[in-house]
Amino acid sequence: MAKITFKDLAHSYLPHPKSLADYALQKINLEFEDGAAYALLGPSGCGKSTLLNIISGILIPSEGKIFFDDKDVTYADTVKRNIAQVFQFPVVYDTMSVRKNLAFPLRNRGEDPAYIKQRVETIAKSIGMEDILDTKASGLSADAKQKISLGRGMVREDVNAILLDEPLTVIDPHVKWELRTQLKALHEEFSHTMIFVTHDQTEALTFADKVVVMNDGVVVQVGTPKELFEKPAHTFVGYFIGSPGMNIFEADVISDVVTLGDIKLKLNRKYRKLTGHIELGIRPEFIKLSDKSGDMEIDINRVEDIGYHKIVRAKHKDMHIDIIVPEDIKVTQDMKYISFDLDHIFIYEDGWLVEAKEGKSE
Amino acid sequence: MNKTVNQKAWFLVLPVFLLVAFSAVIPLMTVINYSVQDTFGNNVFSWVGLDWFEEIIHSQRMHESLGRQAMLTTIILLIEVPFGIFIALNMPKKGFWASFCLVVIALPLLIPWNVVGTIWQIFGRKDIGLLGHTLASMGIEYNYAQDVLSAWITIIVMDVWHWTSLIVLLCYAGLQSIPDAYYQAAKIDQASRWSVFRYIELPKMSGVLLIAILLRFMDSFMIYSEPFVLTGGGPGNSTTFLSIDLVNMALGQFDLGPASAYSLMYFLVVLLVSWVFFTVMTSIDKKGAV
Known part of the structure; x- marks a missing residue:
């Protein structure tokens, strides 16, 4: 686990950005504390996915640096960064059982079978899947599959952060709430650093210790849900958060x-x-x-x-x-x-x- | 959901039934008719029951053709399926080169069967064919008209050239439908290239691959024009596959009775193998965890 720091980070998809409008992400300095739950909140196209891809290593920022603890990882690839990611749509290995799905990241890293077994069972219990460990993953419902994706992210104890990219999009509304609560509980249980990207303020405010509100490639405010509500630092935060x-x-x-x-x-x-x-x-x-x-x-x-x-x-x-x-x-x-x-x-x-x-x- | 039972709906199927009757069932009836009768010409027929079927079942000629056919189909599938998957995996995913590759790869599929036979027939000739001449000048013994091995290799290479594209195109379509997130997730899980293929690409392709294999099985099992143009079934009988043998019997010798029995059994074999194959593949798909 690690603290994640952005230093003068900016990104443009254009090779030679001229004005601020050319940046998908304008210059930011930001620190994600170790073990905290963060939400990146903002409307579509505000740059939150860009930010997430920079953390996960899919994208190399055009300016600035990103640190995990004190290590510069700006150019390190996804594997070296040792992060886990849960995507918008559930990613499961269809031909494998739930157990094998959960064990997959550990098996690939050559962990000891006894450890894998014990670890998989712990995680299965946390996500409430201990009874269906030997079921084939392909036949399960979308929310069960998403739970597997989540479990696969958490099965490694040493991940630096778990990135969640709008993971509740395909989940039915009544299960959404349950899954969100479970996510929160998992965070408390394992205290991984979690970064949750969403455009839904309820999701962000119920999940996160701290919310990073973004608009038009700019981080407009970082704060607890209470701070965002009581003292919006920008008019955007004012009308984006709260109903009305x-x-x-x-x-x-x-x-x-x-x-x-x-x-x-x-x-x-x-x-x-x-x-x-x-x-x-x-x-x-x-x-x-x-x-x-x-x-x-x-x-x-x-x-x-x-x-x-x-x-x-x-x-x-x-x-x-x-x-x-x-x-x-x-x-x-x-x-x-x-x-x-x-x-x-x-x-x-x-x-x-x-x-x-x-x-x-x- | 509650469905209303209405037996009158069967009448809606009637037009299709009539169409199929005229296009398939009635011609098939002719064959069945021939297969149980004998004639000495002048439209005089006599009932022979299942004699022709018995004769064909015990005929060495059919056994040999069936053996050759099975060997050819097996070899073709063993080469084309892995090769097709391999090409599909290595094709560009998007951009100009993706379209370019698709067009080039689709080209052989547009060429009529007998033209393909002609192309390779000329291509392999020692006097005017590029391939035949090159091999001959390199001192390699190659003559598809006289040498059994040369004939077989030419037919197999020709079929691979003609039909691998079909497998490539189907697999490529299957691969294109895999979202990027799967590859990213696999990378995060540190899956090896083999694992990515085994656990992501192959399962996602399995549906189209099943269709591809089925199509290639049926087509190669019924192959006629290409070897007919190329070797005419020779040298000797070495490339006389089922359909060539059948045509020889029906049109060469005009043994309509045995030929009818032959073709019905031929049809049943294709049907049976396809059915078994399809059932086995789909049940593997449904089976519990591997």
């Missing part, structure tokens, strides 16, 4: 006063002079709906009751506002006012979070 995502409004900020269209809000902290494209972000969870008074007058368009809370879609002039209202509060047409929780207002300059000059910002 963060409300983002065009704004003007002068010191501690924010202008939102025709409304002015006084914040509890001051900002430096901002120059770029300024936006204000607030999560729907931190907006309060009221029938008496508030910071802003709104018209309710629609109320979506999703069981554990209600999502109110509202409008103020041409601003669209999402509000989350607790299930026990009845939404009426008289509720025409909203107020913002000042502690959860964030100011973004050209997409990136701006820290306040003074005063707290939690």
Whole structure:
């Protein structure tokens, strides 16, 4: 097992990249701690597969270096890196039994048969397959096959990392949840470093200790699920994570006063002079709906009751506002006012979070 | 799912049944008709029962042809199948050269059987054929018209040249359908080249390979035009395979009764071997872990 470090890593599929747009992966410095569970989260084409292929050694980055612990492995091939990978579609050796599938990586490395037997049985137990060890793999269901792929990845104790490339894509929704829980349990049991690529925020947030959010070839934030939710470092993280995502409004900020269209809000902290494209972000969870008074007058368009809370879609002039209202509060047409929780207002300059000059910002 | 039983649906099969009746069953009936009768001409037939079948079963001539046929088919399959797989494995996977190879490899398949025979007949001639002349000038004894070994080698090489492509194309299609992830996974598992072939490529190809082998078995077992044009069954009877023998009997000697019995048994042998082969191969596929 090892710590994985990216140093000034960047990748372009073009031989002579000219602008930043030519990069599939813009320059990043990142560290994956040993034994932690990471999720690489982002929409399709954001560069997460590129990043994964660089870790696994399928792709050599055009710039920068990648280290496993202190060893430079930028040019080392997949075998030398000693990693395991689980692919989007289950890869099993059809003609082999489940047992032989699990033993295959160990057998190829010439391990002792007694050790292989013991190790295969441990893993089979963890993935709940000890009863069907001698069944042929080809006849099994997709999720069972994916479990075998996963088991084959974990059967080697010394792997540096297990890479999971959207492994739950072909799994039925009701099994997905079970498999995800199992994955988490396996991580706790064996504490391999795991890197899980996905575009599904629920998968990422439930699986990972730390989530790496990517967009357009840029790592926009690395943090715990809680951090991503409570303090998005980029407007992209704000609206990509959360359901519905963060409300983002065009704004003007002068010191501690924010202008939102025709409304002015006084914040509890001051900002430096901002120059770029300024936006204000607030999560729907931190907006309060009221029938008496508030910071802003709104018209309710629609109320979506999703069981554990209600999502109110509202409008103020041409601003669209999402509000989350607790299930026990009845939404009426008289509720025409909203107020913002000042502690959860964030100011973004050209997409990136701006820290306040003074005063707290939690 | 609950299916509605409707016996009237059988009528929907009727057109196909009639078509098959005219194209296959009725001609076959003629053969069956001949196989149980004898004639001395003038359209006078007499019933002989299964006499012709008995005669053919005990005829040394048929045994020898069958032996030659079995040997030829075995040799051809043993060469073409591994060779075809080998070529398919080594062909480029994509790009210009992939298309180029496919076109070149498919070419022999487009040539009619008797033309292939003619090509090799001329190619192997000592006076005007490139192959025959080259071998002769190198001092190698080669004459497919007089020497049994030369004749057999020429027929086998000719068939390999003509038909390996079919196996290559089918295997190539099977190989192309294997996702890259399998190769990457095998690499991560440190599988050897042999393991990759044995556990990934061969299982994924097995379906098309089964069809390829079946087709090659049937075709080679019924081979006629190529050896007929090349050697005419000679030297002596050394390349008289089943179909050549059958044609000699039916059209050369005009022994229609025995020839009919012969062809029916020929047909049954092909059918039987194909069926056994198919059943065995598919049951291996379904069998438990290896």
